Amino acid sequence: MDLADLGAFATLRVAAADLNGQMRGKRVPGSYGAKLEGGAVRMPYSALNVDLWGADIADSPLVFDSGDADGVLRPTDRGPVPMPWIPAPTALVPMTMHHEDGRPFAGDPRHALARILDRYAKRGWQVMAATEMEFTLLDDSGNAPLPPRNPMTGRALAGEAVLSLAEMDAFDGFFTALYDGCAAMGIPAQSAISESGVGQFELALEHQPALRAADDAWLFKALVRGLARAHGFSATFMAKPYGDDAGNGMHVHFSVLDADGNNVFDDGTPKGNDVLRHAVAGCLAAMPDSTAIFAPHMNSYERFVDGAHAPTGAAWGYDNRTVSIRIPAGPPVARRIEHRVAGGDLNPYLGIAAMLGAALNGIEDEAEPPAPVEGNAYEIEGLPTLAPTMAAALDRFEASPLMARIFPAQLIDCLVRMKRQEIERFEALSPKEHWLSYLETV
Structure with missing residues (x-):
């Protein structure tokens, strides 16, 4: 069209x-x-x-x-x-x-990402990215979020259903409409799975140019929420819909191609080359100061629980899902970085800009990361950590020289002012009311 x-x-x-x-x-x-x-x-x-x-x-x-x-x-x-x-x-x-x-306009988040991609383009590089989008289906008809009813049985979902095809099939009407909607909108939907939370699902989008990937993640959120309503329940990308259940994340995979289409991270080995390590080092160095982007709402901080598939420390490793920066296994020509920190409530434009900007900073600085983690990263003491609260995250974001290399000053100023106002407004609400503010806005 x-x-x-x-x-x-x-x-x-x-x-x-x-x-x-x-x-x-x-x-x-x-x-x-x-x-x-x-x-x-x-x-x-x-x-x-x-x-x-x-x-x-x-x-x-x-x-x-x-x-x-x-x-x-x-x-x-x-x-x-x-x-x-x-x-x-x-x-x-x-x-x-x-x-x-x-x-x-510097306060437009899409322009912020385009600005970072222009820096890559000046090197003759193109960034390819893919997203894994987690969301939760729920019943929002009461005073608290509840699991949705199974369309086949009419009973509310109970318990986890990791990789359950039966649960996927129970919501076949919704997922068929979702795949049809993605096709109509040109969103390259790939595999869908039932995740570890009650009523939680994940759908992966295919690798494509990074700006298009961010556009599609943004459009996908609107599609999921709209179709859920049409099928009699609601959908949310809240980082933590239920306090005692798994949270929603948004993992981003990215690689970089040179003018000849070659992967600049590939050296023919499983480890990747210096450029890969520099990019990883940049991502790790910027991670604590980027917390306000990766965890953009007060609810986001409830997701960061050690051992709950939401990395809290700046660490990296090969094919290790306990770290925040993972280098997936696979053929060297497909070598890429998986950034695993962000919540599902992420603004895709700002989030991908923060990730790619940090990686490029590391490449420009020829930064070196610490040794890759083997084993459980949650058990390692002394790792740099994300900011523990929204207020602390905003202080770090506002004062960070690393963020000033990634985002325009006007955007930083506007975001900090806006988020501090949100903190004040949420403090005036009962905690039981918070979920309604987030339900279909993030």
Whole structure:
């Protein structure tokens, strides 16, 4: 589908990602399709930097120093996609925010990732990435999240069902619609599995250029949530839907190709080359200061429990799932890095930008990592750790020279202000109310 086809739709949705990864935009007539390239849709810059509930940041310079000026929304190269979860035929046009003169708006998270990829491109390199998306199906009809009902038996799910085909088949209607929706939207869905949490599933997306991978992760979240509602339950990417159950993560695999299509991490051996080690060292060095990106919500910190498949220490290893940076097994030509820290509530654009930016910093600095971990990384004492709370994570993120090499100063400032406002708002709520704020917003 391209912009010229949009006149066939009665209405369109045009949306850009805000700092929390939520879609912010407008509903417009289908006739707008021909006007979008020319900047027919405008929106306040501040709209991409609002808090979880959509409120302006109280002390935001975007609002008060600029008169809350408008930016110009322009279509991304991802192109329009159908919205299979809406009954009426409708298309969504992914957008990014620009200044009047065409410059990218620094507070737009998609531009932050594009900025990092431009640094790779200057070396003649292209980053390929894939995501593993974990989510939880649940019943949200009461005052607390509950497991969904098995569509075959009508009974609520109980207990873990790791790699259970029976549980997958029980939700066959949903997963068939999900695969059909991915095909319609051009999202390269691969294997789906039943995960270790109650009602928890994972779907892997295929390797592709990193910006497209982030686009598809962002669109996939909207598709999953919308289709779940259409099938009588809800879906969430919350990092920790239940306090005593497995949390949702978003693992990112990435490799780097040179101008000839060769993997720059490959030296023909299972270990990989110096470039691989430098990239790993960069990821490890930046990890504590990146906590506010990888764990972007207060709920995120409940996921970090030793031994619960959510790495808490900056360590790496070969084919080891207890570390935060894993080098998967496989043929040398496919050598890649798996970044295993982030929660499912991650903003894909900011998260992948943080990972790739850190890796490139390490390559530029020719940094060397510590020895790879063998055995259980949870048992190793003295590893650098993620920040323990959102407040501590924001302090580190704001003051970090490493983050300043990855993200624009304006984005850092806006994100920190926004997250500190969220902390204040959550502190005013009962903890029992927190889950409703996160349910379909992350």
